[in-house]
Amino acid sequence: MDHSRTIIHIDLDCFYAQVEMNKNPSLRTVPLGIQQKNIVVTSNYTAREFGIKKCMLIPEAKKLCPSLVLVNGEDLHDYRQTSYKVTNLLQKYTPLVERLGLDENYLDVTTLINEKLNQKSDLKLVGNVFGDTSDKCECGCTERLIIATTVAQEIRDVIKSELNLTSCAGIAHNKLLAKIAGARHKPNQQTVVFPNSALELILSLNAPNDIPGIGRALFEQLKCIGVETIEELQNVDLKRLETVLGQDKAKLVHELSLGIDKSGVKPTGKPQSIGLEDSCRSISVETEVKIKLEQLLNRLLLLVEEDGRVPKTIKLTVRKFNKDNKMSHRETRQCNVNPSIFSSSQPNKEAKIMTTIMHLFNRIIDVKKPYHITLLGLSFTKFQEPPKNTLASFLRKDLEVQSVLSIENQNGVEDAESPVPSTSKLAPTEGESPTPSPKKLKLTNLVSKKRCFEDYYEDCESPSKLKVADLCLDSVSCPPDADKEVFKELPKEVQKELWEDYKRRRASEMNFCSSQVKKTKPNTLLNYFIRNN
DNA sequence: TGGGGTCCT
């Protein structure tokens, strides 16, 4: 077996509740529930002592705990923001950070651990251990996992000190085991599991669908062939499993049941979609539909503006009333939109977008017949170009021009555009814990977001006129797409970053163009900035 | 049972 990787799973404790308690510290001392419609989606640990459970109905929760304080958590904006702050912190340890929902992250710390291994730091196991450790694997994984317990503790300490959030961590040689182990001791604790305890850990779960990756549908299929417990799944005849699941799925599921998980930690880049939903008792007239969708659209436009990218398609989701318990049944329709519609200079773009949304709506609902809608959702997908969250993006004058200059982020790998150079990444570390990087320069407040478009072509040289040689010089000059007057006033360091950013973008363009023509990868600057390629 | 997301078919 291969135990060469070291994975840490970080899970924020009752995440929404923690965010609300940080916003309003007086909530810390009371039983707190986060409410979405008629449901308590999560609660703080004070409330849990009353027996409040995830996804409990409000009346039931109130009966268990009449003093329960409820905060509405239907707008995820603040949770999403905090969530990304956590992920950004984690990315200082390794670029291999994968998000799962808003409150979980996987880290592949293999490289970092191997570096620490060479430094001969003393082996001190921190936190809980799952299972018995008398039978020790000799492949080296034991030492690696022990070092990782210290790293996990450091990471949790930083999340606490920087963001005032407590979390749990699971440490193992794969994602599956790390996640399951982390849930053993909650809250604000961590657990390591060694390979020899993998089977025991999996068997400690109650049912096959407690294994991440085995959901309701798979569980039902398993039942059909008489597999109801994890033990039965572990011992099932593979051929029989294949008859219902097919070869690939059968192998995967069987391996999961044995604690084997070969899946890698996939760096999560920018979201593939940004959407909003609103459930409701009943909507059956068109004006109400319009009002709801307008609300959703206005909120969504703000989110997309924050994101910085421009979407190319829009998707409408409708859930019709269904007396059967098929609550999950939704219908969607999508269409492409001209990205120019999102331009800030576009006069009443809301109305224009609403027109296409209502067109989608009419593809799902025949408004001449009675209807009964219980959910409306709107989402934007297929974004143009990766946004460049750098100082440069701020000074760039025109979104449309920007889109011409940029390329799609083809593999979703982090694009080396982090405003703070991730120092600890792959470079050898100095042995101490990763120090928080210097505070980001908050240009947001320094530079007005107002951009003027008119003089772009007069003011700037065409990028195509820039010679490749310019890109290789050490000297720093003003990128053609930045405001020269503003640029002059900036500190030298900032000027340098803007110029570096511009060079990177130029390099990307060059590679983009040539790779369209010939399949071979030219040895451009880009190769230094794009990994896994 | 909410309000999100991902990837595969």
Place this chain on the structure above:
DNA sequence: AGGACCC
């Protein structure tokens, strides 16, 4: 466009 999975 839907369905599986995840939180």
